[in-house]
Amino acid sequence: MNHSRHEAFLRNVWYTNERTKHFQFQMSNGHRFEFRPGQFISLDIELDGRKIRRPYSIASAPRADNGFDLCLNMLPEGRVSSWLFNLKPGDKIAFSGPFGFFSLREPPDPVSAFIATGTGIAPIRAMLQHLYSRPHSSEVWLIFGVRTENDILYRQEFERMAEQYPDFHFVPTLSRPSPGWTGHTGYVQRHVVRYLAGKKGLHAYICGLRKMIDDVAHEFRAMGYDRKALSYEKYD
Ligand SMILES: Cc1cc2nc3c(=O)[nH]c(=O)nc-3n(C[C@H](O)[C@H](O)[C@H](O)COP(=O)(O)OP(=O)(O)OC[C@H]3O[C@@H](n4cnc5c(N)ncnc54)[C@H](O)[C@@H]3O)c2cc1C
Numbered sequence: 001m002n003h004s005r006h007e008a009f010l011r012n013v014w015y016t017n018e019r020t021k022h023f024q025f026q027m028s029n030g031h032r033f034e035f036r037p038g039q040f041i042s043l044d045i046e047l048d049g050r051k052i053r054r055p056y057s058i059a060s061a062p063r064a065d066n067g068f069d070l071c072l073n074m075l076p077e078g079r080v081s082s083w084l085f086n087l088k089p090g091d092k093i094a095f096s097g098p099f100g101f102f103s104l105r106e107p108p109d110p111v112s113a114f115i116a117t118g119t120g121i122a123p124i125r126a127m128l129q130h131l132y133s134r135p136h137s138s139e140v141w142l143i144f145g146v147r148t149e150n151d152i153l154y155r156q157e158f159e160r161m162a163e164q165y166p167d168f169h170f171v172p173t174l175s176r177p178s179p180g181w182t183g184h185t186g187y188v189q190r191h192v193v194r195y196l197a198g199k200k201g202l203h204a205y206i207c208g209l210r211k212m213i214d215d216v217a218h219e220f221r222a223m224g225y226d227r228k229a230l231s232y233e234k235y236d
Contacts, residue, residue, distance in 0.1 A: 035098035059122035061129035102233040110201030120208030145188035
């Protein structure tokens with residue numbers, strides 16, 4: 001794979017909730033950008049005369065139109081996330097990559113469990129798109145923790161997948177549910193223990209902030225899973 005510098009332009013962007021945007025980029029000049037689902041790019045920008053780099057997971061599987069998506073959380077006072085949030089269609093970005101080893105195992109394991117919080121869903125969306133782009137025979141779980149119902153990124157996509165594929169189990173869980181919410185509540189850890197104990201041939205992919213990943217890894221280890229059954233990507 002070519003890790004050199006690339007350029008892409010923003011084709012489309014929209015809010016997915018009040019703090020998060022979905023970006024669709026297209027490579028400039030028809031250049032090809034090859035990556036594995038789950039990998040990230042390193043975005044290079046210049047702010048006030050200083051060069052800054054930030055990693056962002058690619059939120060889509062490789063596709064024929066040579067485009068890729070990002071899913072970005074706006075951090076108050078975040079330098080690069082604010083810059084990205086202000087991009088308009090047609091604007092260009094420079095980046096290098098792809099990087100990282102957080103990637104779907106081939107062939108898929110008998111049970112693939114994906115655990116994400118917030119924008120940690122980005123590389124997992126890429127892996128799920130790839131997994132379901134061809135026939136396979138594994139049991140798949142997505143345990144997705146967010147604060148409120150509004151924060152369930154890509155909810156319709158995952159709900160459609162759950163309708164279409166009986167082997168796909170979608171477990172969104174809210175830490176601050178509204179009174180009308182009848183679904184799962186609490187942190188992802190609780191549902192990892194509830195749904196994923198004793199699964200033969202399980203491999204878990206965990207993405208989000210360090211604290212959640214450490215807690216989830218601890219639960220898997222307490223359930224007797226080997227460390228090798230876990231892959232993770234820490235955002236902080
Ligand atoms: C491999 C990898 C992939 C990533 N993929 C994504 C992605 O797909 N989408 C995405 O939105 N982010 C992702 N991140 C996080 C991203 O790289 C930046 O850290 C984030 O956008 C903040 O950068 P900033 O310049 O806006 O904030 P900064 O100016 O660096 O920091 C602003 C403030 O926010 C705090 N902060 C920094 N990072 C975080 C964080 N992640 N969560 C909470 N507080 C933070 C800092 O301590 C500081 O107080 C990823 C990180 C890694 C390591």
